[in-house]
Amino acid sequence: MRHGFTCVIAAAVLVAAPMAAAAQVSASPRTVDGRPNLQGIWQVLNTAAWDIQDHPARLGVPAGQGVVDRGVRTIYTDGTPHPEGSINWWMGDSRGRWEGNTLVVDVVHFTDQTWFDRAGNFHSDGLHLVERFTPAGPDHINYEVTVEDPAVFTRPWKMSMPFYRRKEANVRLLEYDPGLLLDQEQAERERRTTR
Amino acid sequence: MNNLYLGLAIALAVTASSPRAAGQQPAAPATVGGCPAEPLAFHNCALEKAKTFQPPRTATGKPNLQGYYRNRLAQAFSVEGVSGSEPLVNDRIMPWTLAPPMIVDPPDRKIPYQPWAAPIGRIGENYSKYLDPRTACGSGGVPRLALQDPNQILQPSTDDYVLWLFEDHHVHRVISMNGRPPLGDAIKMTNGDSRGRWEGNTLVIDVTNLNGYTWFDDSGNFYTNAAHLVERLTLIDPDTIHYEVTVEDRQGYTRA
DSSP states (O other), rough: OOHHHHHHHHHHHHHHHHHHHHHHHHHHOOOTTTTBOOOSEEOOOSSSTOOOBBBBTTBOOOOOOOBBOOOOEEOOSSOOOOOOOOOOSSSEEEEEEETTTTTEEEEBBSSOOSSSTTTBBBBBTTTTEHHHHHETTTEEEEEEEEOOOOTTTOOOOOEEEEEEOOOTTTTTOOOOHHHHHHHHHHHHHHHOOOO | OSSEEEEEEEEEEEEOOOOOOOOOOOOOEEEETTESSSSSHHHHHHHHHHHHOOOOOOOTBBBOOOOEEEEESOSSTTTTBTTOOOGGGSSSSSSSOBOOOOOESSOOOOOOOOOTTTTHTTHHHHHHHHGGGGGGTTOOOOHHHHHSSSSSEEEETTTEEEEEEEEEOOOOEEOSSSSOOOOOOTTSSOOOEEEEEEEETEEHHHEBBBBBOOBBSSOBOOOOOOOOOEEEEEEEEEEEEHHHEEOOOOHHHHHH
């Protein structure tokens, strides 16, 4: 009898599991106005910071597969258009809209001074991005960006990667103050230098 | 309580859309938000107005502070004010402007420095020997950002954060409204760790974990990394926020 009893429990668990997974997706958090709530601390788990393309390992750089086929950004979601150019902003001008559950962000008015990665992949000031943030459950966002820049690329191309929600208790973004850090580095160097 | 605090009050007024030459400071107004522009008189008048003014509300019923602001009372030179006896008033390159103190408490309207700290902060060693931390692209820190920088307050509809964005170097403050636990003491930051709450119509922000590298003003007035700040932001009319910050610093200040 004990054996039979255990089987019933196991079956119930098997049935319940897929339902729980489905419920998890639909239970993605919402803001009070009903939009997907994308707030949180997110991180990618890939090597795109070194190189957005396939790359072998180098000293200090882990090998990684490409992601081809991140200051403060204000993304306006009030339906206003891009201001008239030409404007050269480090972060561009971002205008967002909702397509169903997806936040679609159109970005123009860049400088030509930024890179995609540490490998030096670059763009002109004519760069046009369309970013798509789609919730894929409470702790994942599928991020996709279409890159268009006729002055540098022969055709539009895409990168795609999941964002993972940081789940540590009390996780938060801390500060990176380059002015202060440069001062400290300089003071440290002077302390080490014998005169 | 043997540690002294310092109360600073200013008005953050909605940025007027009237055309103005870029970089030009607005002329000192006679009144701000219906209160006198002298900081102490403004402070007392604003406390009275706040008792009766009903601020606009967000969709979730919180006081709606959102908008673009800049300070209308403070000058950048010194929170202790600039008097006619100050030689820098006659500086040939960048003369300082005469101004009343922004400090509203203690009554002598001076920072209550401990003996070691006064010769550093009061147009002292900081001013004569060191570069202003802002010149190396550092953040102005708290409260200097609010005193000197055009800024924007955002209140996401989830009510778990208030965002305070500043024009300077993408500097932003994320003010947690969800009662998250404080950080450990070993983590020190230029803008500190900000945790907010609503007290009636007032946004009250506790700031801890400060690294003590920032100044209040151009003259080098400062607090140490032991400082604890309490900021209070209250709308006193649809376009004016009364901003008050109390600075406690056992290491740098003392009750006279």
